[in-house]
Amino acid sequence: MFTDDIERTHELTELESIMMSRFANRFYLNREVDPAIVKGILNSARYAATGANVQPWRVHVTAGNAKERLINAISAAHEASPGDHSSEYRYLPETLPEPFASRLREFGTVFFGSLGIGREDVAARAANTARNCRFFDAPVALIFTIDRRLEKGSWLDLGMFIQNVMLAAKARGLDTCTQEFLSRYHAVIRANLPLGPEELVVCTMAMGYGDPDWAKRRPQMPKLPVEGFASFHGF
Template sequence: MRETPPVPHPPEAVEAAILSRRSVRAFRPDPVPPALVRRLLAVASRAPSGTNMQPWRVYVVTGAARDRLCDALVAAHANPSAGHESEYPYYPDQFFEPYLSRRRKVGLDLYGLLGIARGERERMHAQHARNFRFFDAPVGLVTTIDRRLAVGSWLDHGMFLQSLMIAARAHGLDTCPQAAFAPYHGVIRAHLPLRPEEVVVCGMAVGYADEGASENALATERMAVDEFAAFLGDEPGDGMPFVEPS
């Protein structure tokens, strides 16, 4: 029987990687070593998946390949009349509470930091276009899933993405998962060797945060544990001090 290896770092180190993960929207140009990107992907591949199906595929773009893809995506974004649509619904057709309020707040908070007022559509459009430059991160990822798979495999794919982002934090890197890429799967197919059965799930920027950028000061709120969890037996944690993460 295979033994589970011990965690070499204290629990606080793991928690710190999780708690410090954020969606960074401005990166420094500092290169990320290719060997480190490979290491992060190898670590993330240990994410759980039903019957070990591993329903993820990743395209890593850097340098000239990244620039060509970004140029094409920015051009497509500038032409909304082309009717780009995602191959899967990320959001509901109609937002409702409490999700509508949370969505509005994070948008207002972000644009407030950027000095973009409500109704400044051109500036909002320009900010959204920064997605397609991976927010200037030196490494861009595009992840896909086989369209023949079911909901459970999409859950597995999400666990892979989270594992990747936490592993990146452990190495001092930052990330931004980007659903904005999904509607432009046709453009992406022209630049990356996607198979017909592959659905573009998202993009992801990987690099080092530009801490001087105002947008990176965004601090999103989270619900307290008692707002989303119900304890139906003996409440866990007796004898262990617990401080709600801020």
């Protein structure tokens, strides 16, 4: 098969190994991250591709007391009235078509199964969701925003910037987890951080030193082989 040919003939570069080892880590050690490391990650990430050099990204980085105040505010809002909060954009359509719906269900089975949480255990699932509000106890929390006046093309650029952040962090021994979930609490975030009125909260990110025990036990999410998503013409 085509994938087998790749594995036989293609020796992974260091960058590719980092790309393939990265995953959304939701368990972190109680270990501070040197702010110089975070600045170094962002310094590298700013070289992300961006159409016409627009550079549409903004990121608010929090740690220490600033992060704790944000966590407390978001957690209080989530506990009191989660239904009153919603994102300023739609991440997925209301009805997810196939094959994407099946992949989403598979994710839930694999992820919650790895935590020992059953499909019908509503309380345990809710408790796990609430961990988002604490940024999974990671020492650094980042909030990514984009100017709401921009169009979809700039959102592509923002995604490439965020991917650069994740890869640069992994290269420095840090793990990350992006969180679309917390975009629904944009008003709470805005009340606790100096966001401009034009800034739309796209997602947040937990960053820190991942728990090595969890890294050994965490499941590998299934990915399609190359022939499952790519077609080649003229080769």
